[in-house]
Amino acid sequence: MWFLCVFYHRLLDFRKPEVEALAELFGEDESLLQWRLPEHHHNDTPFHFVHLSSEEIARNIAKRSILVKGMYELWGQGSSYEELKDSIQTFPDSRKLPFLAPDSTFRISVETFGKALTFDEQRERINSLTYIPFQGKVNLKKPDHKFFIIEMDESEENNGLQPILQRRIFFGREVGFADRKLLPTFQLKSRTYLGPTAMDAEMAFLMANQAKATSGKLVYDPFVGTGSILVSAARFGAMTMGADIDIRVVRDGRGPDCNVWSNFKQYGLPMPVALLRMDNNLPPWRSGLKEIFDAIICDPPYGVRAGGRKSGGRKILRGTVDPYTVPEDKRSDHIPSTGAYSLVECVHDLLHLAARMLVMKGRLVFFFPVLRDENGSEVKFPEHPCFKLVAVSEQILSSRYSRVLLTMVKVEPYSEEVEEAARLMHLEFRENHLKWLEEGNIHSSVFKPSDSCQVHTDTKSFKDPKPKYRGKYV
């Protein structure tokens, strides 16, 4: 069954992956899902056709999604209202009549993209649909069936998209839409305990969706910070667990009512199953423990703001062979010094952790910094033999830097042989990365707080080499 999937015009790279992840979550057969573009549309258009096996799956996806404005059963389309009429009239009656019955209520709305219509213009368009035999009663507030006329012009100035060659009009019945009411409720502004790198609510929900967080699943964040990513996973019903190297962040917060726990309590969400202080470079998981987490979601510590630390710093800094020994009398409240944690090492540890601790088909979802390529050179993402990369979503942060949300699925069980293959892949990645680092110290500049509004306004002020097309900034 084909549906018209209309997206919000933002975070363009995140939109299809979200639908794909949710389709899987709701049991869609992977091989059935397909995408198609309306004629003359570019991939960044808000309008896409998606093939799903049932209306129920389409509804569930839309309801749970953040970026789907609406899913519609398409009754017709055209480049003019005459064409639309022909198209709707050829849509089979058997599909139409059940929604036009006399004992039902309905509403027709007009949506536009990149243009505004006056009230009269809207009414005129609605009235032109007299050829559809509506028998039900109009109910604007709570109709049984919602119909939409969606109109988009050929002009490209207003919407920042690449030009579309032709005007397009769609008519369809709404099947489901995103519940963006979540966003004001969970916005960081209202969060009691906040840190400089707390993940903004919209992105945190997108990450939880990529991870297919749901009831009965256990989701782990090894760099939990203030817990903002786990909050979104818990909102979707998952059990959560988090660790951080910084005890002030993970345990103390700003007092008894302002800490990671209180961020869950604030929304009436179940508390994390555990919060721990540990170093993800040397995690204390018992050796026999495997395949316990259903998903690992995180924003790893790259860069200065939330610089990665790992234990054993003094030893590294001094470069001595003799181990530094903590005096007996200082041991109990000793705060271990920590050394710098490079991006390469951090990613290695994360993949290793995920390979061992994720269940089969479990998902690893994390951000990775990239330098925006001007000459089209391809970015090398970290790889691991246990994982298949299923989604790459770029969020542009400035004229030079982006961060990319990577979604990986565990497709191979962890074993000794895998370990060796992983080591080789890691060495290659490391070498590539070091070469690339010479061109600019990326991981010290990329990671800033991820407030999308801020990113949005930022992008207006800097000079982009291609100012006309700003698709990915939204």
Place this chain on the structure above:
Amino acid sequence: MRLITHNMLSCNIKGVANGFPLKIEAESVIEKEVDFNPDFLRHMFAKIEWKALVEAARSLGYSELPEDSPAAAAEDESLLKKLHHALLELHLEEGALVCPETGRRFPVTRGIPNMLLHEDEV
């Protein structure tokens, strides 16, 4: 700290071979009711080191778990309830986890185990 966490952790000081299970020194233990989720428990049951859990529960004052790992726990509702209580509802608020091999104490304060190693332990 819940016992599910205890069941996952070991002492990972360099050179330690038998860092599991950590002994529990309990100073303050509290109970908090948590929603019962049988699917989650079934998944966890397969991963749990049973003996370590029985032992740990006992050190927090709960001795209702059978000594030997039950064969058909997944179908046994009353057993799942006990497992639920032991894994998720008992909390070690204050105390320590102690390495069985070296005696190293990992403090637990306000429910958070501090598993970070000292410089000379890594």
